[in-house]
Amino acid sequence: MNLPAFPKPLARLVANMPSWPASRAFALAANLVAWPALRSLDWSHVVGRRFCVQVSDIGLKLHFSLHANGFRAASQGPADVTFTATGADFARLALRLEDPDTLFFNRRLQIEGDTDLGLTVKNMLDAVELETAAASMPAGFGRVVLRLRRLAAQG
Numbered sequence: 001m002n003l004p005a006f007p008k009p010l011a012r013l014v015a016n017m018p019s020w021p022a023s024r025a026f027a028l029a030a031n032l033v034a035w036p037a038l039r040s041l042d043w044s045h046v047v048g049r050r051f052c053v054q055v056s057d058i059g060l061k062l063h064f065s066l067h068a069n070g071f072r073a074a075s076q077g078p079a080d081v082t083f084t085a086t087g088a089d090f091a092r093l094a095l096r097l098e099d100p101d102t103l104f105f106n107r108r109l110q111i112e113g114d115t116d117l118g119l120t121v122k123n124m125l126d127a128v129e130l131e132t133a134a135a136s137m138p139a140g141f142g143r144v145v146l147r148l149r150r151l152a153a154q155g
Contacts, residue, residue, distance in 0.1 A: 005087075005088065006058050006088075014060050015058060015060070017060075019061045019063055022060060023063045023073040024073040027071040030064075032138060033138070037133035037135075037136040038133075041128070047066060047068065048065055048067065049065060049080045050074055051065065051081055051083070051121075056085065057087055058087055061076070063079065079113060081111060083110070083111055083118065095130070095149040097149065100126065134146050
């Protein structure tokens with residue numbers, strides 16, 4: 001199933017926003033929803049490194065770093081590694097409907113900068129099962145994520 005495209009009027013609005021508020025919102029959401037499942041991984045070799053996630057179809061850039069207590073929004077500036085894909089492709093990755101290697105080799109996911117760092121993080125995230133991550137999400141988010149995955153997979 002193809003996930004729906006981001007509405008163009010909303011995409012134009014997002015593209016004109018400064019990156020800091022979106023990066024801050026992302027860090028807060030990631031700490032709430034994803035960090036409980038990720039905190040047990042050994043992040044010591046990436047602590048303080050700067051990441052950028054670019055959602056190409058809406059012009060959104062998220063700047064953040066990882067620390068012992070989770071994600072932290074970063075100011076716009078050079079990143080150690082940048083991941084670029086469409087919103088639908090990032091959603092498919094997050095829901096484990098698409099393999100990151102497939103997207104990478106099909107040029108739908110770009111990794112720029114310190115590609116070794118990018119591949120290390122990708123491999124670490126791949127090691128976490130979606131069901132395990134969903135089980136540690138608060139307030140029913142995990143059930144919502146698993147339901148979205150089932151709906152999207154049914155097509």
